[in-house]
Amino acid sequence: MSLMSNIEKAYPKLSKGQKRIADYILKHYEKAAFMTAANLGKAVNVSESTVVRFATEIGFDGYPGLQNALRELIKSRLTSVQRMEVANVNINETNVLDKALLSDIDLIRATLEQVSREEFAAGVKAINKAKRIYILGVRSSASLASFLAFYFNLLCENVTLVDSASASSMFEQLYRIGPEDVCIAISFPRYSKQTVNALRFVKDRGAVIISITDSAASPIAQQATYLLLARSSMVSFADSLVAPLSLINALIAAVAHSGSEQVQTNLHALEKIWDEYQVYQTQQEDEEE
DSSP states (O other): OHHHHHHHHHGGGSOHHHHHHHHHHHHHHHHHTTOOHHHHHHHHTOOHHHHHHHHHHTTOSSHHHHHHHHHHHHTTTOOHHHHHHHHHHHOOTTTHHHHHHHHHHHHHHHHHHHSOHHHHHHHHHHHHHOSOEEEEEOGGGHHHHHHHHHHHHHHOSSEEEOOOSSHHHHHHHHTTOOTTOEEEEEOOSSOOHHHHHHHHHHHHTTOEEEEEESOTTSTTGGGOSEEEEOOOEESSSSEEOHHHHHHHHHHHHHHHHHTHHHHHHHHHHHHHHHHHTTOSOOHHHHHHO
16 A cells, blocks of 8 residues: 555645545545546546646656556455446446457557566476476456366376365365476456465475466465466456466467477377267268258
């Protein structure tokens, strides 16, 4: 909450208009975080330029810096009801499609700029060397973990998607993990306490941890051997996980490429099984129907 402390310390020397901005942020920081400078100015009846000057007055280079600080502050604190209220500030029924898709494009671009190529390459190398691979994701991150596990099971041996139905079952599946293994953990706001606790256990057992999350301040970032950052944001009460999914796609592609000969062998064998047991609909069957 140091941002709020900074605002309170600067408060006596602020202009009247800037004090109205400070009052609004102190009371409604969860809404201000997703407002443009113009919208925030309109909410407190000051100009956009006054909002920008306020940001510099409390120590930022401009309004985007203040907005990012506010967003970091609230990521893990908003309830579902608050998220819906925040979303209603920025979108309406006529612009929700444009807002959601354009936001996802920006998030993928930001992820491309910030993800460490060195950490990514080191993570791929660790996966290829691993004796066993454990994949962990809880709540909204469970869908990402499931997607990653589906493809890694085609590419690698000894892949376990950790069942997060209960805390006890997670530890039962992880208790054999050791220094030769890799755990890929995925967590985005609101961060799961289950994931954090499981990673403490994994770290104590000496396994390599690849954390896929949104910020270096994330609780699973602190446990990581290799940290892969992907941007997420909120358009409605649900977080966008498009950028994390793109990063996971890249991870799958990199692992497949680095083990290309074995991957080809595995896929050829699987294709024979799929054909023999008619797993997929064929073009001939489509034409007959």
